[in-house]
Amino acid sequence: MTLGAGAEQAPEPDDVPEPWPRGISRHASMRISEVLGQLRGDFPSVSHSKLRFLEEQGLITPVRTPAGYRQYSAADVERLRFVLAEQRDSYLPLKVIKERLAAMDAGEPAPGPVPRLAAPAPAEPSRRRWTVESVSEATGVSTDAVRSLVVAGVLRTSSGYLDASAPEIVRLAGRLAEHGIEPRHLRPLRSSADRHVGLVDQVVAPYRSQQTSDGRAHAAELAEELGELVARLHSAWVREGTAQLR
Structure with missing residues (x-):
């Protein structure tokens, strides 16, 4: 036509x-x-x-x-x-x-500066192998202070390497140390966190044991969600308690 x-x-x-x-x-x-x-x-x-x-x-x-x-x-x-x-x-x-x-x-230019896409990272931070020395360098905290956290059980090691969250834990522990809170004071907090993880594991374990990619994917997603909810609940309790100290 x-x-x-x-x-x-x-x-x-x-x-x-x-x-x-x-x-x-x-x-x-x-x-x-x-x-x-x-x-x-x-x-x-x-x-x-x-x-x-x-x-x-x-x-x-x-x-x-x-x-x-x-x-x-x-x-x-x-x-x-x-x-x-x-x-x-x-x-x-x-x-x-x-x-x-x-x-x-729709193809229109962005109002304002065009968003800059992030450059791909050479390696995921969570996959980096952290040592006492590399965590010390990354955080600016002395190696002795990092080792004291390992000795206290606040930081964990596996095959000679620290957990992926080690830099964040060290930074937070350093801030607390400024107020006189020492590694030995943090040990009960770590034990409490381990119990929280155990609770999440009870729920996630049946899915993680499935021999399918969907089952494992669901386990990872569920663990992330439950971990966040437990952490938020704990945070709410701490905020509620500290509010009474003001």
């Missing part, structure tokens, strides 16, 4: 712009725990529930496996990074951020 002089041809599917960010892989293969691991370097407080909330608000759309588990792509991670940066740096409400993303998805 011949189009009239004033008629416009409907755009072909190829004319539809690729959603932002363009040129980034959309192959969904990352579990939520892996996404959190990539984001927490810049956004330490990002959590399992935060990602679910952003999904509910339509800011990201992770793929669901046949078993219902979420999987994310590198493009999803960059959209999350953009949303979190806009909230933190520009104090924008989610409605405005969603409008910005929709405009960028």
Whole structure:
């Protein structure tokens, strides 16, 4: 059929712009725990529930496996990074951020500076092998102080290496030390945390024992969610107790 002089041809599917960010892989293969691991370097407080909330608000759309588990792509991670940066740096409400993303998805230039995509890290911090010396160098805390945390059981070692969370623990312990709280005072806190982990393990263990990738993925996601809920509950109790000391 011949189009009239004033008629416009409907755009072909190829004319539809690729959603932002363009040129980034959309192959969904990352579990939520892996996404959190990539984001927490810049956004330490990002959590399992935060990602679910952003999904509910339509800011990201992770793929669901046949078993219902979420999987994310590198493009999803960059959209999350953009949303979190806009909230933190520009104090924008989610409605405005969603409008910005929709405009960028449609091919319009971003209002304001174009978001800078994060350069891929050479290695995930959680996979780095930490030693007393490397933790001391990374945190600025003396090797003797780091060793005292190991001796007190506050830091754990495996095959001669410290846990992945060692730098964060050392920094926090250093802040507490400024107020006279020594490693021996932190031992009961570590024991309490171990009991919390044991409680989560009781719930997660049946899924972790399944010999399927979906079962293991669900175990990882459930452990992340339960760990966060337990930590938030503990934090609420501590805040409630300290509020009475004011």
